[in-house]
Amino acid sequence: MIATTVHQELVELTGGRVRFDEPMRLHTSFHIGGPAEAWVEPQGLEELRALLAVAASAEMPVTPIGAGANLLVRDGGIPGLVVSLNTPAFRRLLVDGETLTAGAGVGLDRVVAAAREAGLGGCEFLAGIPGKVGGAVRMNAGTRDGQGGFRAMSDVVARVTVVRRDGTVAATPAAEIGFEYRRAALNGDLVVEAVLQLAPRPPEEIGQRVTALMAYKRATQDLTAPSAGCIFKNPGGGRPAAGRLIDQAGLKGMRVGDAIISPRHANFIVNLGEATAGDVLALISAVQYKVMQEHGVFLELEVQVMPQ
Numbered sequence: 285m286i287a288t289t290v291h292q293e294l295v296e297l298t299g300g301r302v303r304f305d306e307p308m309r310l311h312t313s314f315h316i317g318g319p320a321e322a323w324v325e326p327q328g329l330e331e332l333r334a335l336l337a338v339a340a341s342a343e344m345p346v347t348p349i350g351a352g353a354n355l356l357v358r359d360g361g362i363p364g365l366v367v368s369l370n371t372p373a374f375r376r377l378l379v380d381g382e383t384l385t386a387g388a389g390v391g392l393d394r395v396v397a398a399a400r401e402a403g404l405g406g407c408e409f410l411a412g413i414p415g416k417v418g419g420a421v422r423m424n425a426g427t428r429d430g431q432g433g434f435r436a437m438s439d440v441v442a443r444v445t446v447v448r449r450d451g452t453v454a455a456t457p458a459a460e461i462g463f464e465y466r467r468a469a470l471n472g473d474l475v476v477e478a479v480l481q482l483a484p485r486p487p488e489e490i491g492q493r494v495t496a497l498m499a500y501k502r503a504t505q506d507l508t509a510p511s512a513g514c515i516f517k518n519p520g521g522g523r524p525a526a527g528r529l530i531d532q533a534g535l536k537g538m539r540v541g542d543a544i545i546s547p548r549h550a551n552f553i554v555n556l557g558e559a560t561a562g563d564v565l566a567l568i569s570a571v572q573y574k575v576m577q578e579h580g581v582f583l584e585l586e587v588q589v590m591p592q
């Protein structure tokens with residue numbers, strides 16, 4: 285529980301904008317999640333740094349959130365500060381030559397649109413991935429590139445500006461970030477901005493690629509039902525994709541409470557309405573058990589369970 289003095293400090297620092305016990309189901313694409321102890325939307329870098337200082341001195345955990353499109357928030361909620369950078373100060377977008385600089389709160393759809401308008405290709409793969417730039421860097425978001433290959437943020441990010449927990453700001457070249465499959469080793473740093481290195485490409489060609497990618501996604505995924513996208517990482521090593529393994533284990537349509545394995549895409553779990561995080565976690569365990577039994581493969585989570 286937040287001490288009264290810290291409570292007061294947060295109220296003063298944010299000019300009363302802090303929200304206590306904010307339901308996280310309002311901020312996740314799954315529409316699931318208990319309350320954030322304190323939800324803050326800093327209006328600029330200085331406010332963010334001041335909030336981090338309060339959290340550090342009160343020894344409160346800090347959780348950054350983007351669009352909440354890859355999250356499973358537990359029913360008990362998230363202790364400490366939950367920081368959303370979805371504010372104008374972190375939604376700046378600038379195209380300069382062949383680089384595109386975007387704040388952490390910029391939506392990926394806006395990145396794709398701005399790049400297309402500027403005749404810059406390379407980030408079309410982000411089309412249809414719900415999320416913000418900060419979350420996409422952290423998750424090293426990626427997918428098929430529409431050309432028979434795969435592409436992820438690590439292929440286009442040149443530099444990331446982060447704020448560390450001690451409030452220092454650092455511009456880190458991509459090579460030092462430690463990108464892996466669906467992960468960037470940020471060590472708790474908060475992404476505030478990313479610079480993407482793109483290449484000239486005719487807007488019509490970009491448009492065609494985006495259209496093809498969107499058509500593929502619409503045909504294969506549940507894009508409108510509440511979900512967090514793919515629940516499990518693909519196991520790699522030449523093994524079939526997680527969705528295929530789940531499908532082959534006969535688990536499409538399996539249901540716990542209001543959580544169901546999507547009949548369209550076996551790596552999606554969909555919230556039929558009133559699913560709890562407990563329902564989803566029970567379904568996840570059942571899938572992991574059955575896939576291990578059937579295929580001898582342990583499916584690791586791609587979705588971020590909060591708190592861990």
Ligand SMILES: Cc1cc2nc3c(=O)[nH]c(=O)nc-3n(C[C@H](O)[C@H](O)[C@H](O)COP(=O)(O)OP(=O)(O)OC[C@H]3O[C@@H](n4cnc5c(N)ncnc54)[C@H](O)[C@@H]3O)c2cc1C
Nearest residue numbers: 350351352353354414415416418419420422425426475513
């Ligand atoms: C229908 C659907 C389809 C999807 N398709 C794809 C796909 O094709 N490819 C793919 O890769 N993903 C996909 N996803 C998952 C999701 O869109 C991506 O992981 C996306 O990058 C999440 O971004 P976000 O802003 O919502 O991050 P969140 O879900 O809010 O957060 C994800 C993680 O990033 C951290 N984080 C958020 N912001 C910051 C920040 N500023 N600094 C540091 N850490 C931060 C969070 O703490 C959390 O650990 C899909 C999801 C859905 C619902």
